[in-house]
Amino acid sequence: MKRMALSLSFVLAATAANAENLKVVSSFSILGDLTSQVGGDKIDHSVLVGAGEDAHVFQPTPQDAKTLAAADVVIINGLEFEGWLERLIEASGFDGEIVTVSSHIEPIAFGEDDHDDHGDEEHAGHDDHGHGEEEHADHDDHGHGHGDHGFEWGGLFNLEAGTYNWSFAKVDGDYADPAMKMVILAADDLEAVEEDAEGLLEADTAGSKSDGDTLSAANMAYSLTFDASKEMTVFSVEISEAGTYAFFTEHMPFEFEANEHFFKDIAGADVEPIAQEPEMEHGHDHHGHDHGEFDPHAWQDPELAAHYVEEITEALAEADATNAAFFKANGEALEAALIALDAEITAAFEGIPEDSRIVITSHDAFQYYGEAYGIEFLAPIGLGTEEQPSAKEVADLITQIRERGVTALFVENITDTRLIEQIASETGAEVGGTLFSDALSDANGPASTYQDMMRHNTKLIVDALTSGT
Amino acid sequence: MIYDLIFAPFIEFGFMRRALIGSLAISLGAAPVGVFLLLRQMSLMGDAMAHAILPGAAIGYVISGLSVMAMTLGGIAAGLAVALLSGVVSRSTALREDASLAAFYLVSLAGGVVIVSSAGSMIDLFHVLFGSVLALNNAALVLLCTVTSLTLITLAIVYRPLTLECVDPQFLRSVSGLSALTHYAFLALVVLNLVSGFQALGTLMAVGIMIVPAAAARLWAQSVSSMIIFASAFAAISCISGLVISFHFAFETGPLIILIAGTFYLASVLFGPFGGIISNAKIGIQS
Numbered sequence: 001m002k003r004m005a006l007s008l009s010f011v012l013a014a015t016a017a018n019a020e021n022l023k024v025v026s027s028f029s030i031l032g033d034l035t036s037q038v039g040g041d042k043i044d045h046s047v048l049v050g051a052g053e054d055a056h057v058f059q060p061t062p063q064d065a066k067t068l069a070a071a072d073v074v075i076i077n078g079l080e081f082e083g084w085l086e087r088l089i090e091a092s093g094f095d096g097e098i099v100t101v102s103s104h105i106e107p108i109a110f111g112e113d114d115h116d117d118h119g120d121e122e123h124a125g126h127d128d129h130g131h132g133e134e135e136h137a138d139h140d141d142h143g144h145g146h147g148d149h150g151f152e153w154g155g156l157f158n159l160e161a162g163t164y165n166w167s168f169a170k171v172d173g174d175y176a177d178p179a180m181k182m183v184i185l186a187a188d189d190l191e192a193v194e195e196d197a198e199g200l201l202e203a204d205t206a207g208s209k210s211d212g213d214t215l216s217a218a219n220m221a222y223s224l225t226f227d228a229s230k231e232m233t234v235f236s237v238e239i240s241e242a243g244t245y246a247f248f249t250e251h252m253p254f255e256f257e258a259n260e261h262f263f264k265d266i267a268g269a270d271v272e273p274i275a276q277e278p279e280m281e282h283g284h285d286h287h288g289h290d291h292g293e294f295d296p297h298a299w300q301d302p303e304l305a306a307h308y309v310e311e312i313t314e315a316l317a318e319a320d321a322t323n324a325a326f327f328k329a330n331g332e333a334l335e336a337a338l339i340a341l342d343a344e345i346t347a348a349f350e351g352i353p354e355d356s357r358i359v360i361t362s363h364d365a366f367q368y369y370g371e372a373y374g375i376e377f378l379a380p381i382g383l384g385t386e387e388q389p390s391a392k393e394v395a396d397l398i399t400q401i402r403e404r405g406v407t408a409l410f411v412e413n414i415t416d417t418r419l420i421e422q423i424a425s426e427t428g429a430e431v432g433g434t435l436f437s438d439a440l441s442d443a444n445g446p447a448s449t450y451q452d453m454m455r456h457n458t459k460l461i462v463d464a465l466t467s468g469t
Numbered sequence: 470m471i472y473d474l475i476f477a478p479f480i481e482f483g484f485m486r487r488a489l490i491g492s493l494a495i496s497l498g499a500a501p502v503g504v505f506l507l508l509r510q511m512s513l514m515g516d517a518m519a520h521a522i523l524p525g526a527a528i529g530y531v532i533s534g535l536s537v538m539a540m541t542l543g544g545i546a547a548g549l550a551v552a553l554l555s556g557v558v559s560r561s562t563a564l565r566e567d568a569s570l571a572a573f574y575l576v577s578l579a580g581g582v583v584i585v586s587s588a589g590s591m592i593d594l595f596h597v598l599f600g601s602v603l604a605l606n607n608a609a610l611v612l613l614c615t616v617t618s619l620t621l622i623t624l625a626i627v628y629r630p631l632t633l634e635c636v637d638p639q640f641l642r643s644v645s646g647l648s649a650l651t652h653y654a655f656l657a658l659v660v661l662n663l664v665s666g667f668q669a670l671g672t673l674m675a676v677g678i679m680i681v682p683a684a685a686a687r688l689w690a691q692s693v694s695s696m697i698i699f700a701s702a703f704a705a706i707s708c709i710s711g712l713v714i715s716f717h718f719a720f721e722t723g724p725l726i727i728l729i730a731g732t733f734y735l736a737s738v739l740f741g742p743f744g745g746i747i748s749n750a751k752i753g754i755q756s
Contacts, residue, residue, distance in 0.1 A: 061586070391712060392719035394603050395482050418537075419604035426483045 022320040025071040027082045028055045029440040030299050031101065031308070033450045035075055038312050038331045042323045048085075051440045051448070055081065060088045068092040073319050075312060078102040078172070081296035099315040100172050101308040106152075106252055106278065107294035108367050150201040151183070151248040154190045155273035159239045163266045166215070166247075168224070169232040169258035176255035179225045181206055184217045184237065187246040190277050197248040214238050217245055232258070244274070297437060300369035302345065302454060306338040341451055342372070345458045349373050352465050359408040359461055360401065360420070360429070365437035375461070378406075394423065401427040408464035410435045432464035478716045487605040488712055491613050491669055492726065495678055496704035498617030499662045501624055501697040503683030505655060508635040508693070512684070514552075514570060515676035518663045521551040521574035523581025531584065538608070541668045548660035551577050556656055560649065602670045602712075602723050609669040616665040620658050627651045632693050670723060677727035678704050685734040688741025703733045 024043045026032040032047035039045055046067050049055045068074065069092040076082050078100035089098070168175060183200045187193040196219075206223035209215060211230065215222055216238040226233040239245065253262040261270040298304045313331025317324035349357070357375040359366070364379035378397060400406070401423070409420055409429045424431045435457045436447040447453035479485045506512055525547025529539035551573045558573075559566035600609060624631070630651040633641045641648045666675025686699035711726030742748050 390719040390725075391478070391485065391488070391603060391716040391722050394484060395478065395716060398482060398484070418600060418606055418609070422484050422487075422604050422606060425606075 022073060022316065022323070023071045024073045024075065024316070025068055026075040027077060027085055028438070029053075030438070030450055030453070031075055031077060031312075033440060034299075034305065034309055034334070035312055035316075037334050037449075038309060038327055039316055040326065040330055042320070042326055043316065049439070051442045051445075053439055055438055058084055060084060064088065065092040068094045072096045073099060073315055075099045075101060075315070077296055077299070079107055079294045079296035079298070097315065097319060098172060099311055101311040102296070102298050102304075103171065103176055103255065104251075104311070105298055105304050105307055107254075107296075107298065108371060109293060110295055150198040150250075152250055153252045154194065154197065154246060154248045154277040155253070156187070156190050156244055156246050156275040157263070157271060158244050158274050159271070160242045161239050164237040164239065164271060165234050165264050165266070166237050166253075167232050167234045167260070167262055167264070168226050168253075168256040169260075171256065171258050175226045175228070175233075176251055177226075178228065179223065180250040181221050181223050182215070182250070183221045183248045184215060185219070185246045185248075186217045186241075186243055188244055190246050190275055193246050194248075194277075197246070201248065201250065209235060212236075216240070247273075295364075295367045297365045298368050299450070300366055300437070300454075301372040302338045302342040303372065304368060305450065306335040306342075309334050309338065337451065341454060345373060345454065348458050348462050349375070352462070356405070357465060358404055358406045359410060359464070360397070360406060360423070361410045361435060361437075366435070369457070394419075398423060398426055401429055407467055408432050408461060410460065410464070430464065430467060432467075433460045435460060474717070475713055478713065484603055484605070485712060485716065487610060488602045488722070489709065491605045491610055492602055492674075492678070492708035492712065493705055494610075494613045494617040495662070495666055495670060495675070496682075496701055496708055498613075498620040499666060499675070499679040500682050500686075500700040500704040502620060502655075502658055502662050503679035504686060504693065504696045504700050505631060505635060506659065506680070507683045507687055511566060511570075512680050513567070514659060515663055515679055517570055517574040518548055518551070518660065519667060519672045519676065520578040520581075522548045522577075522664055522667070524577050524584055525550075525581075527581045527584040537668065541612070541664060544664045544667070545660060547577060547581075548664050549657060552656040552660050553653060556652055560652075600667070600669050600671055602674060602726070605669055612665045613669050616661050620662060623654060623658055627654055631655055635693070673727055674723040677730060678708070681727060681730040681734050682707065685730070685737040685741075688737040688743055688745050691743055703730060707733065 021042060021044045022039070024035060024039060024045045026035045026045065026047050028049040029047055029051045032045070032050075035043075036045055048060065048064050048067075049058045065088060068089060071094060073096055074089065074094060076085055076098060079102050181201050183197045185193045185197060200219070200221040203221065206221040208223045208225060210225045211227040211233045212235070214236045217240075224233075224235065256262060261272075263271045265271055299308060309331055313327050316327040316331075320327070354374050357373075358378065359370075359375055360378050364377070366375075366377040369375065370377045378400070401409075406427075407429050409424045409427075410432050421431060423429075436453045440449065440453055441447040446456045479489055503512075506514060522544035525543035525545070526540040527543070528547075529536070529541070529543030532543075533539040551570070555566060555569040555573045558564055558569040562569075605613075630641060630645065630647050634648060634651055634655075638648070641651075662679065663675055666678070669675075670678075682700045682703035683696070685703050686696045689699045690696045707726050707730040711722060711729050714720065714729075715722040715725045737745060739746050740748075
């Protein structure tokens with residue numbers, strides 16, 4: 001009650017102070033902190049799921065609906081992290097702009113760290129991701145769209161002669177981009193024609209196409225414009241000869257997927273690529289377009305968080321032109337700080353051999369962090385806080401901890417700690433403290449801002465990984 | 470072979486041994502309580518109680534934060550209050566026990582929700598309070614074993630009046646002043662077993678191990694004492710086999726244990742010598 005009253009009075013006071021300020025609502029504390037750092041005192045800002053609260057089980061109050069209804073901009077993470085928010089927004093009658101900060105990143109699919117098979121193969125596979133500097137170099141591409149390749153995604157398809165449909169749908173009311181370029185080439189593998197594709201995409205000679213037009217495998221780039229009046233823009237793809245064809249696009253095709261697969265044959269059956277670039281962890285084949293197939297915790301990688309900041313800055317600047325310069329200056333400073341933070345964290349892990357970078361947590365929320373810094377995170381309980389493990393899963397985990405000499409066990413700020421303590425006492429590993437994943441701590445805690453949270457987590461992980469040696 | 474299948478998991482892994490001890494303790498203590506609940510036609514009380522304890526747990530949380538002990542004590546207090554109040558109401562008004570229990574637990578649940586939400590926290594108390602059979606720490610084990618010992622001792626003391634009360638409550642009330650005392654002691658045992666079971670094992674398993682084996686045992690015996698023996702045996706076998714199967718095949722452990730107990734129940738419904746479908750059919754043919 002007290003907290004609600006406080007935040008309410010804060011909102012009221014801020015409104016009284018400056019009635020012209022943009023009203024911004026962020027969905028949870030981490031986004032809220034990034035937004036505050038960009039918006040400063042030029043926005044009236046409130047956060048729905050506050051510090052230390054679990055967004056997975058959040059129950060909105062009427063006050064939240066009222067706050068939403070009055071807002072100009074709502075900032076959400078997306079990737080199904082705020083499952084409850086869609087209904088709340090509908091119910092509140094909110095008609096401003098919804099900014100989904102994760103909409104232009106490349107999400108990681110769930111279940112990548114399946115802890116059933118952590119043999120040597122897993123390790124070899126892990127090295128492929130490359131955790132050194134190279135990895136970081138091309139990490140930028142994922143985050144910031146058009147990298148040096150000229151394309152963000154390439155897919156190789158095995159096609160019969162005939163007509164196919166490639167669709168681009170609005171996600172959350174908007175296309176991920178109003179237009180983009182695409183190249184289709186007959187090719188046996190992606191790498192062979194990568195450079196050709198790049199050249200074509202960068203040349204200014206693209207043929208422009210709009211809804212309903214036909215594309216074919218030709219030595220040219222298409223500039224596709226999406227029909228804003230429709231929920232979905234569809235192009236037909238004419239294939240005159242059976243064979244393998246490479247498609248290159250400036251954005252991930254999945255960013256334009258609402259309810260159905262982006263590529264279908266004339267009968268409406270999904271057509272899946274036989275190879276893709278960047279490689280998808282689990283292929284794209286067995287994903288049924290269910291919601292929640294991607295891990296939403298992308299903010300755990302500061303480079304992706306920098307991209308979040310870019311989205312937030314853009315949205316605020318667009319919504320309030322008078323303060324646009326202020327937002328942009330803050331946003332750019334924050335992005336630079338996050339890139340520096342990323343380098344700082346990378347440096348912190350130098351000297352720890354990759355083999356021993358294994359960490360156990362009670363909640364599977366660190367895939368992005370692990371990917372960015374070459375750390376393998378194992379979690380006895382899957383995502384969300386509802387699932388309970390089987391005896392086999394716990395036993396496998398314990399065996400693995402013993403075999404690989406894991407020293408770092410962590411409990412998070414929100415889940416039940418008893419299971420992880422049990423595993424700790426069984427294996428002799430130390431419980432390393434509390435990692436913050438989905439929520440910041442309150443102002444007096446160790447993780448009251450995004451940067452503090454990342455530094456706190458990194459320090460704990462580094463300490464725990466080096467304690468045994 | 471058999472060694473690898475059945476004994477190795479328990480020898481190799483401490484959490485399996487703890488799970489075994491904890492679930493055997495609850496089998497010994499809760500199953501007999503379940504038999505009496507069944508005889509008193511109060512089998513649904515367990516589910517009601519899972520909700521009734523919320524305000525106590527919430528108050529415990531408000532006072533001392535996420536302390537499992539404080540929340541458990543609060544839960545026991547709230548559970549006892551609901552059980553005793555509904556007992557009093559049913560003994561002194563025209564309402565039957567199930568109706569007054571339903572009313573009290575719903576009011577209690579509503580109170581709990583209000584307390585939790587006005588404390589300003591969105592933390593799911595149920596999730597913190599309800600444990601898992603695989604995550605038994607020392608405190609949870611001690612709690613389970615203490616409650617089981619207390620249950621067995623109390624049942625031994627009130628066994629006769631309690632049995633009589635189940636069979637013919639009016640008679641006991643007319644001949645002895647101990648009727649009310651017996652009743653309340655029994656309700657207290659129900660609450661203790663449930664709350665400690667929730668905390669250590671989770672709702673489904675705590676309620677399930679109390680009720681399902683008792684229902685199966687009812688079809689295998691006529692005397693209360695043999696029913697108790699059957700119920701405890703069914704419960705213990707379900708726990709052991711559930712743990713072993715869950716260890717080898719990666720099923721969630723608590724629900725699997727209750728599923729196995731459910732299999733005993735279904736088999737008893739068919740083949741139970743006292744009131745099972747087949748034995749009833751035979752009696753029908755004979756007469």
